[in-house]
Amino acid sequence: MRRLFLPGRLRETVTLTGTDAHHLGYTLRARAGDRVVVVDAARQVAAMEVTAFTADSVTLRLVERLDADTESPVALTLAMCLPKGDKMDFVVQKAVELGAAVIQPLAAVNCVVRYDAKKAAVRREKWQRVAEEAAKQCGRTMLPTVAPVRPLVSWLEEIAAAGSAGRVFMAYEQETERPLKEWLRRAEPGGVTALIGPEGGFAPAEAEQARSLGVATVSLGPRVLRAETAAVAALAIAQYELGDLGGSAEGGTETR
Numbered sequence: 001m002r003r004l005f006l007p008g009r010l011r012e013t014v015t016l017t018g019t020d021a022h023h024l025g026y027t028l029r030a031r032a033g034d035r036v037v038v039v040d041a042a043r044q045v046a047a048m049e050v051t052a053f054t055a056d057s058v059t060l061r062l063v064e065r066l067d068a069d070t071e072s073p074v075a076l077t078l079a080m081c082l083p084k085g086d087k088m089d090f091v092v093q094k095a096v097e098l099g100a101a102v103i104q105p106l107a108a109v110n111c112v113v114r115y116d117a118k119k120a121a122v123r124r125e126k127w128q129r130v131a132e133e134a135a136k137q138c139g140r141t142m143l144p145t146v147a148p149v150r151p152l153v154s155w156l157e158e159i160a161a162a163g164s165a166g167r168v169f170m171a172y173e174q175e176t177e178r179p180l181k182e183w184l185r186r187a188e189p190g191g192v193t194a195l196i197g198p199e200g201g202f203a204p205a206e207a208e209q210a211r212s213l214g215v216a217t218v219s220l221g222p223r224v225l226r227a228e229t230a231a232v233a234a235l236a237i238a239q240y241e242l243g244d245l246g247g248s249a250e251g252g253t254e255t256r
């Protein structure tokens, strides 16, 4: 069934306007009587029926509430240094499928792409659309957020100032001592952030800054993975170890 994310709360009757109405009415050619799954901002899920159309709105009636939470018990964030070309589209899509709640794009020293403020805003909108499409396709019960692009340096400082450095692991291909597996087994409750470098890797000064602020550098194993592979692998490993990947389709995996 088609899935829609509603910015507000579920009610007996909901009127959609703007892009959702257009998408349902024109792109998906929904007709009166069709059913859709609606997910609201509080993760409530319901089957709703299309009851009426106007030129720019669609009205839905609640048919039944569904108990269908597909969210992981672990709040996963992907902090991703901008990869080349449109690889970030792929990374956003996969991160959403793997259950990330937030995707934070970062500009690091070795990033090849550089966006001015205007371009960065346009890209972010595009990634947010990619995230929404992926969330609908894979049946998420929350809409993951793509945050605005930020410099890695100031993001690290902010994380440290907020006392959250201990929840971040930096995948660092030069790290030989600490495997991700080990870091995850000692992870504090309250969420995990995977920090992944660009194709050119992290600059040594970036790894030093991260370490000095209390972010652990970890190894993903003996092979050097491409940035996008590293992002997917790191999220999959974290979700398997702490969350619901590899669990039952009913969800409800217990957190450690």
Ligand code: SAH
Pocket (backbone or CB within 6 Å): 170, 171, 172, 173, 174, 195, 196, 197, 198, 199, 200, 201, 202, 218, 219, 220, 221, 222, 223, 224, 225, 226, 227, 230, 231
């Ligand atoms: N250009 C670098 C490789 C960068 S790989 C080099 O040739 O050495 C891109 C990113 O993927 C890295 O910054 C890191 O975040 C992650 N990565 C890839 N393989 C990794 C590994 N074995 N361990 C930890 N991180 C890895």
